[in-house]
Amino acid sequence: MEFETVIGLEVHIQLLTKTKIFCACKNSFSHDKNTHVCPICLGQPGVLPVLNKEVLNKSIKGGLALNCKIANFTKFDRKHYYYPDLPKNYQISQFDLPIAENGFVEINVDGKIKKIGVTRAHMEEDAGKLVHGVKSSVVDLNRTGTPLLEIVSEPDLRSPEDARAYMMLIRQIMRYIGISDCEMQEGSLRCDANISIRPIGETKLGVKNEIKNMNSFKGVENALNLVREELLLATKEGQEIKQVTWGYSLDDQKIFKMRTKENDNDYRYFPEPDLRPIRISDEWIDEIAKTIPELPSAKCERFISEYGLSSYDANILTQEIEIANYFEATCKSCGKAKESANWVINEVLRELNEQKITINEFSVTEEMLAELIGLLSKNTINNNTAKSIFARMVKENGVSPAKIVEEEGLSQVSDTSVIEKALDDAIASNAKAVSDIESGKYATAGFFVGKIMQALKGKGDPAVIGKIIAERFNFDPSLLVKKKKDKNN
């Protein structure tokens, strides 16, 4: 019997706000434990939470970007459970009237587009953290009251690869709209998964297993693969599938059993009496909708149609909105799309990677890169010179490429008499190469190109040099061009 896998994800993202969801404590990470706390987030009796409006606005923005219907009436509820990192013994969350419902996103797995339903997105407060030591554990409540948006998918994912692609897409969209940095190491994007298997053709869902608290793409895919193997094995051996909750350790890449459940948890939800329900007008929603930028998939398609980029290049350039904007500004400034794409992908991204910095911290501005590409496309400089100028631009903040060219006399030599002279010298002292090329070994032309470049201190115009060599030895210059193209591809 063949089985299909059914997966749904609950993704928690930390919202980027200055303060926490219900108090004025700073919403930022701190290594000093229990420093960003006050009576409200410590859950002391008699205090009253007040909703941070930024949390509401950012949640609406998130819901809209996930194609959800935003509620005109929403409220908070208490979700009751006991855990040492939860001083109130309940979490303020949303139950039956979430801020956003009925949305979808489209994932791309191996070129196939799949529509994944988003059941709901709701606001809630984060709990604190237990930090385990050798002899004792410490409760750190800095994270308590951090605003979260929990995004719940429909069970539309059919493989661990789908789940990974979905989680990556959620991260990309949330970063595009700027409501979360989704930094996985700091835990600002976390995910719980549920997974079941069923015979192909069956429409009823199988008994689901859960995997808790994963914070890496690789981890999600890996853990789901391991639990799927467990489910398939149990089915093969004729065992009844139990409702198990699993943990996953990224360090040794293993799953471990946390508990086996008989029934779903009953959290005894009831409406939060300390917070008023919220009415949201359509005008309010429309105002927020206007602040949503072009989203990744639309941008990627536009880069392909407007700039003639390959889908591969367009996909790389649209991973992060800042990179996409940098490319587009460069391209608009120099008018060369393909060249701009190549420079950003091959040189700029490499530099960012090596220096471990973001594009906002990068010393070469879009205008400067455009100027460099302009010099190259006007044949003022050759490709090698452009690369060495770029290296200087990276090191020296704000230095103009045109100025470097002028100051250091780096302009390309296309003066035919100078090139002819350098070729004469090369011919005079390299009899073997001359006889080779005359006997039809045109690859030897490369040797002469090298000699001439050397004489011109690397500043020769390769196209002119090639033409002059071809004329001198009487062969078709396209032989050289073709060779060069093959090498590039």
Ligand SMILES: [Zn+2]
């Ligand atoms: Zn507080």
